[in-house]
Amino acid sequence: MSELLLDVANLKKYYPIKQGVFNKTKETVRAVDGVSFKVNKGETLGIVGESGCGKSTTGRMIMRLIEPTDGKVIFEGQDILNLSKHEMRKVRKDIQMIFQDPFASLNPRQTVGQIIEEPMIVHKMGDRKKRQARVQELLELVGLSAYHAKRYPHQFSGGQRQRIGIARALAVEPKLIIADEPVSALDVSVQSQVLNLLQDLQKKLNLTYIFIAHDLSVVRHISNRVGVMYLGKMVELADSETLYREPKHPYTQALLSAVPIPDPENKTKRIILSGDVPSPAHPPSGCPFHDRCPVAKAICSEEIPHLRELADGRLVSCHLVD
Amino acid sequence: MSDSILEVSNLRTSFFTDDGEVPAVDGISFSIKEGEILGVVGESGCGKSVTSLSIMGLLPHPQGKIVGGQIMYEGKDISHLKEAEMRKLRGNDLAMIFQEPMTSLNPVFTIGEQLTEAIRLHNHMSKQEQNNRAVELLKLVGLPRATELLKEYPHELSGGMRQRVMIAIAMSCNPKVLIADEPTTALDVTIQAQILDLMLKLNQETHTAIMLITHDLGVVAQVCKRVVVMYGGKIVEEGDVKDIFNHPKHPYTEGLIKSIPDLYSKKDKLYSIKGSVPKPGSIKKGCLFAPRCDYVMDKCKEQVPELLGSGHKSRCFLHQDEA
Amino acid sequence: MLSYSIKRLLMLVPVLLGMTIIVFSIIHAIPGNPAQTILGTKATPEAIHHLNASLGLDKPLYVQYFTYLKDVLTGNLGTSIQDNNAIASEIWPHLAATIELSFAAMLIAVIIGVNAGIISAWKKNSVVDYIAMIVALIGVSMPIFWLGLLEQWIFSVKLNWLPSIGQTDITSTVAPITNLYLVDTLLEGQFGQFWMVVRHLIMPAVALATIPMAIIARMTRSSMLEVLGSDYIRTAKAKGQRMGWIVYKYALKNAFIPILTVIGLQTGLMLGGAILTETIFGWPGIGLYVYNAIQARDYPVIQSGILIIAFMFIMVNFIVDLLYGLIDPRIKYR
Ligand SMILES: Nc1ncnc2c1ncn2[C@@H]1O[C@H](COP(=O)(O)OP(=O)(O)OP(=O)(O)O)[C@@H](O)[C@H]1O
Ligand SMILES: Nc1ncnc2c1ncn2[C@@H]1O[C@H](COP(=O)(O)OP(=O)(O)OP(=O)(O)O)[C@@H](O)[C@H]1O
Ligand SMILES: [Mg+2]
Ligand SMILES: [Mg+2]
Numbered sequence: 001m002s003e004l005l006l007d008v009a010n011l012k013k014y015y016p017i018k019q020g021v022f023n024k025t026k027e028t029v030r031a032v033d034g035v036s037f038k039v040n041k042g043e044t045l046g047i048v049g050e051s052g053c054g055k056s057t058t059g060r061m062i063m064r065l066i067e068p069t070d071g072k073v074i075f076e077g078q079d080i081l082n083l084s085k086h087e088m089r090k091v092r093k094d095i096q097m098i099f100q101d102p103f104a105s106l107n108p109r110q111t112v113g114q115i116i117e118e119p120m121i122v123h124k125m126g127d128r129k130k131r132q133a134r135v136q137e138l139l140e141l142v143g144l145s146a147y148h149a150k151r152y153p154h155q156f157s158g159g160q161r162q163r164i165g166i167a168r169a170l171a172v173e174p175k176l177i178i179a180d181e182p183v184s185a186l187d188v189s190v191q192s193q194v195l196n197l198l199q200d201l202q203k204k205l206n207l208t209y210i211f212i213a214h215d216l217s218v219v220r221h222i223s224n225r226v227g228v229m230y231l232g233k234m235v236e237l238a239d240s241e242t243l244y245r246e247p248k249h250p251y252t253q254a255l256l257s258a259v260p261i262p263d264p265e266n267k268t269k270r271i272i273l274s275g276d277v278p279s280p281a282h283p284p285s286g287c288p289f290h291d292r293c294p295v296a297k298a299i300c301s302e303e304i305p306h307l308r309e310l311a312d313g314r315l316v317s318c319h320l321v322d
Numbered sequence: 323m324s325d326s327i328l329e330v331s332n333l334r335t336s337f338f339t340d341d342g343e344v345p346a347v348d349g350i351s352f353s354i355k356e357g358e359i360l361g362v363v364g365e366s367g368c369g370k371s372v373t374s375l376s377i378m379g380l381l382p383h384p385q386g387k388i389v390g391g392q393i394m395y396e397g398k399d400i401s402h403l404k405e406a407e408m409r410k411l412r413g414n415d416l417a418m419i420f421q422e423p424m425t426s427l428n429p430v431f432t433i434g435e436q437l438t439e440a441i442r443l444h445n446h447m448s449k450q451e452q453n454n455r456a457v458e459l460l461k462l463v464g465l466p467r468a469t470e471l472l473k474e475y476p477h478e479l480s481g482g483m484r485q486r487v488m489i490a491i492a493m494s495c496n497p498k499v500l501i502a503d504e505p506t507t508a509l510d511v512t513i514q515a516q517i518l519d520l521m522l523k524l525n526q527e528t529h530t531a532i533m534l535i536t537h538d539l540g541v542v543a544q545v546c547k548r549v550v551v552m553y554g555g556k557i558v559e560e561g562d563v564k565d566i567f568n569h570p571k572h573p574y575t576e577g578l579i580k581s582i583p584d585l586y587s588k589k590d591k592l593y594s595i596k597g598s599v600p601k602p603g604s605i606k607k608g609c610l611f612a613p614r615c616d617y618v619m620d621k622c623k624e625q626v627p628e629l630l631g632s633g634h635k636s637r638c639f640l641h642q643d644e645a
Numbered sequence: 646m647l648s649y650s651i652k653r654l655l656m657l658v659p660v661l662l663g664m665t666i667i668v669f670s671i672i673h674a675i676p677g678n679p680a681q682t683i684l685g686t687k688a689t690p691e692a693i694h695h696l697n698a699s700l701g702l703d704k705p706l707y708v709q710y711f712t713y714l715k716d717v718l719t720g721n722l723g724t725s726i727q728d729n730n731a732i733a734s735e736i737w738p739h740l741a742a743t744i745e746l747s748f749a750a751m752l753i754a755v756i757i758g759v760n761a762g763i764i765s766a767w768k769k770n771s772v773v774d775y776i777a778m779i780v781a782l783i784g785v786s787m788p789i790f791w792l793g794l795l796e797q798w799i800f801s802v803k804l805n806w807l808p809s810i811g812q813t814d815i816t817s818t819v820a821p822i823t824n825l826y827l828v829d830t831l832l833e834g835q836f837g838q839f840w841m842v843v844r845h846l847i848m849p850a851v852a853l854a855t856i857p858m859a860i861i862a863r864m865t866r867s868s869m870l871e872v873l874g875s876d877y878i879r880t881a882k883a884k885g886q887r888m889g890w891i892v893y894k895y896a897l898k899n900a901f902i903p904i905l906t907v908i909g910l911q912t913g914l915m916l917g918g919a920i921l922t923e924t925i926f927g928w929p930g931i932g933l934y935v936y937n938a939i940q941a942r943d944y945p946v947i948q949s950g951i952l953i954i955a956f957m958f959i960m961v962n963f964i965v966d967l968l969y970g971l972i973d974p975r976i977k978y979r
Contacts, residue, residue: 050510050513051510158598159598187366188539188578188581189365189577189581189594189595189598190598191581192583193594193595196591214510214511216511217582217583217584217585220583220584220588221584240588244585254512255511255512257515258511258512258515259511259540259585260515260538260544260545261540261543262540262542262543262579262582263543264543264564264567265564265568270515272512272515272519273512273516276480276513277480277510
């Protein structure tokens, strides 16, 4: 079960911002700033964090949809950042992505059948007949019907479109699926349908997921392990039971306490953080969270904490945790 | 019921489009008492925003129209008030904040210009007094550097700060009722916590009644006392927040609550309501929820149940005898 | 704002240099030997040689270009072949006439066009909207010469209200100070003369204004419609603001960027010489000046005319760019 599939080490993405009269690079946006994690076969790694913390950038770099500035992405033992375009194509078949916006990510002029078939054509899988049989099979797998293949995306509801996106990702039999906010645009009642579908498929097809979301309850529900990001860095990474029961990083604690619980009897005291997330172009010195941290000490503004392993196996990057 | 400040009864609002009449809000009744926080929940398209726009008299013209019912504000029906009369209420007695903090402020005017505008409209104040009030309001909503902020433009502010400015604008004339249409949906959780905290504080300090529209049951549970649950342009359940969450009567409410993943314990499988939200006007006969309901009876497909009960009301045949 | 202006100003330098290069090459784009073309087929070799030398055409190209650039920068635009006058002094009155006409036309186009567009958007799908937009549609498709002749026929011939031709009455002479007659007459305090100049200006300005006015009206309408549907307009309504105020003060500023673009482009086109209008109304503008030069194959004049027209176009765009920055606070960050 715990066979390593993906090993991401010290991944970085810096965007230069050009400004002023001579278009000089004035500052750098550190969208992702040294993120490391491992993903085992068959598990789901959740990545949470607030808007702009670099979740999507991380997900896209793993597929090299965005070229990393630095770092390693080792998938099944080979560093895919060194692969040529041609070699990368083979890897792309093993890693697929599901996007947030079920409206924008499907071509409105293609039928659902064509949309799902396309990745198979790109990767030269089977002949026309086999592919179409597979389209039917995939549609049923995600809870739609074979006759839906002839329709266009606009004829479907948001939840159904997300199912189409999932079917497209599954078409090439990937090993790893990176789902970037797959349920954020959906209504609660439809969201649970899609979450259940993703879980069923994982069991059936032995899939591995990286599940990116900002909704902490959703991430908890679907993930075995969860990583919390803040300003381009991973601040805590642990088994989801451990993380939610006993968050160690002050940011994780604040984040969890901020979630409104749908239970009027349970009005926990919320930790209200002051201010906003700083801009990744001007991250604070030392710990990126120190200026909003309710327990910050002098050391926090001076030294950058590193992600280290605690006795219970979790990883935390905070000076004050032991 | 006499202490209710806003009373909506049997409100029906339709859109007249090329495809005919779309009944977006179909006979809803509820009331807001002075100083209370009423939650309105429901999934996308159920008519939450249309309800609030109807109250404010801000329906898109000419497609959107109130076709029936009353909106009583302080004992007076405002549903067909003349525009000039309505303008005196808007921003003064009735204020509103919107979901999209990013686009709800005019990008080419300063924060100061936009904030003093509302103050100027409904009060006679000198420039200096207006400015002082603006600074005071920015401080009230917890924004630092208030004086400098007045000279800045919306794009220089983060989403959370803009929503605070929107709240400051809404609060500028001490409204009796504040309608907040998904005020935190576009914001991050930690910022959402700040904004909700602020709204609770304002509610306690100023006794402004708040109609909080949201699709997030968590927000409702944490902030509201009374809740209205909407589905397909109708109210399907109404009651005290504890009753609704502990003993939901309508299968839709029950399904919604069960669909949310839990932050504290892991369920194996989530409950899910089958199907999806119907388009308004697409179900002609019977209960709108019947096609998705686990407890559906023959009767449900033929007749529309009434919203019945005292205190805790529901629109479901399963509970009609209790009333 | 300052850094934005400076950046724009610096960007102007390569554009202007490029412009001089292109204008410079015009004389070399003439097929065959320019001197031959200028003098005609019957010219003697000596005459051609002489002209070549006087035009500097026997020197290497880059030397010729730098000489030309130096001349232009020092205000020397060469001499006209037709009458041997210095072009620099000859061209200004024509340019002034065009500027005066364009300014008047643009004023009419903007005032009427913007207001028509605003009211159309505000009262969308009303009778006013339909009428305004039908008129605008007719306006864009109206042939100018036909409109000009129609104006002359009605207001000069039939009603005898306005003079049909020229910039001033033939009998009167305005002592040129700036050559902008409206300004000159006022400077001299001759209000009768001023009124006479205005009367001459009306018909050509209206003819020239028609198409830009229609284009501006349509652009204003679509831009305003977009703005009026936006969230911040809803916010303004929720404050209890009056619709008239919202439309004119609040929304117009947002909607003005695309309108400004159109105004800039159209002004540029007008300054480029409204040859048709100038011909019909005998308006001694730069369009007519260059047109005559083309007829006479007066290449130095053609070259200088094009240089001035291109320069005006670039300057108008530069001003529009600066105005963008003034209207929209977000632009300086781009
Ligand atoms: N092309 C780019 N140029 C400059 N900065 C960028 C670019 N793309 C992303 N960024 C910045 O990088 C940071 C991370 O962006 P990213 O999209 O990964 O965030 P995210 O965690 O997915 O947020 P969200 O929840 O909003 O999707 C943001 O601050 C963003 O502004
Ligand atoms: N301008 C319009 N023209 C036609 N129909 C409209 C218009 N605005 C809203 N509707 C319809 O009215 C119904 C109710 O819309 P409303 O905006 O109130 O939903 P909501 O509950 O606020 O949803 P959300 O959570 O997505 O904001 C929708 O089904 C929509 O299709
Ligand atoms: Mg993202
Ligand atoms: Mg809404």
